[in-house]
Amino acid sequence: MSNFLVFVEQRGGCISAVTREILSVASCLAKEFGVEVHALVLGDDMLASSSDELTDYGADRIFLAEHSDLGTYLGETFSSVIVSTVKLGDYRAVMFPATAMGKDLAPRVTAMLDTAMATDVTQLEVSEGELEITRPVYGGKVFAKMRFTAFPAVISLRPNAFSSKKSSGAGHIKNIEFSLPSTEGHRVKEIETLGRKNLDVSEAHSVVSGGRGMKEPGNWKLLEDLRDALGPESALGASRAVVDAGWRPHGEQVGQTGKTVAPKLYFAVGISGAVQHLAGMRTAQTIVAINKDADAPIFGVADYGIVGDAMEILPILAEKVDQLNSEEY
């Protein structure tokens, strides 16, 4: 019996949305294989409080690793706890979110276990009785399907690429024992966070991205209004041209040298659609392009397009979206 182990990413005591997505796909696969889903939670306090939610998304066993030194993420300590948990079980795959934390953590775990890993996976399925992953390569220009010959396979899953579905698991809780490595001066000195409004572009369900066609930084108010109309699960993105011009922070850049995003809805406003930009957003579910040039390459990947002046379209669009969303209440 080879089970699935899911690393639970928490922020400020809340389970991240991508963790629910991973649990959902893991429990689907576990059913096909007739095995269990185990979830591992690391932190400094009150870990059991998240167990109901984990159970609702399919966790059969929940391992809690509680220690005062696990309140802040540090790759060295986290990887050590994960590896000791993996070694206690028999796992087909260990799954992580493809977030800054997961991407730092999963390769360390892979090296410690001397196994193989696939990053930023967008599809997971069972084919001929084996686990098969799909991941974009060459800036998303092609998709590769791969299988593993070393186990447990380590997999990180792209946020928003899988949908979260409830399915209750057995939810047995266990506190695990572990020892922490000495970190010898390796430490997180401080964390500077942006406000709540600035949900990260890589995790948002809807993204409103602006490019050089927005003309000047002052016009971002128009994009912000659309983002606000779309609700709390939305964020701003940007092309490299406007990041390089200093109009927007690099954290918002989408593309080859920025973030890769897979939101449900992506607005490209005043963005021409250079290949390097497409590399970061072509796996979005629905793409809307607004550009005054009918020949802009962005129209080649978009699902919906309007040829026109963004400055005139945005205020109306924000208003219509806002109306639609407020009708519901």
Added chain:
Amino acid sequence: MEIIVCVKRVPDTETRIRILEDSCEISSEGVKYITSPYDEFALEAGVRMKEAHEPVCLTVLTLGDERAQENLRNALALGADQANLLRGSLTMDGLATAKVLAKEIDSTKPDLVLFGVKAGDDDQQQVGPMVATLLGYKCATNVSNFEIHESVATCQRQIEGGTEVIELPLPAVITVTKGEFDPRYPSLKGIMAAKKKPLVTKDVEVPESRLIMTSLEYPPERDGIHMIEDGMDGIAELVQLLREEAKVL
């Protein structure tokens, strides 16, 4: 101080990628190759450390074929002191690459090893932290800026919605992302000097890949674009379509 920067030769980001028929390989015909963009940031960081902390010996290291000499020469022109080509086949198994690089790095025991956060072709974001783990070095990933004082690297690591400031005692591995280290262009003087700098080639054995590619495909075609009239009515229609057809609102 000894610094090693690992760079990889990859297809240019603009290049059209064509899959060879009935295979899991891409055609190399007409493909232009470059040094992976993030590795250029890492190299720039290495050159700046060298400028700030003389004496530094800055080595560039790559695993690849003969053609990667071009990328190494370019790195020498930008300010590296010496270059090392490990001649062996590229693999999509990140740990196999990491093992080969770690073995070479371990033979010189540098103070700092710099990587790009990800390679422009397979985009695995694995090799840096794997090398660190194999060698027992401290490691920070996705770093947009860092400084070194008295054998401690203070790094700004980019995370969702913010920045972490991390301290790492050397020896350390840092994977560099876009931020402070905008790459410079090689000067004519640099290009001339590069011709005389040492570039050593040696053959290596790359462990067998434990990831097997079963297919390589173009992304699924989108259904085609639905163009919408500009103006009040068109925008109202768009919002309706996003709600009812695309079901994303």
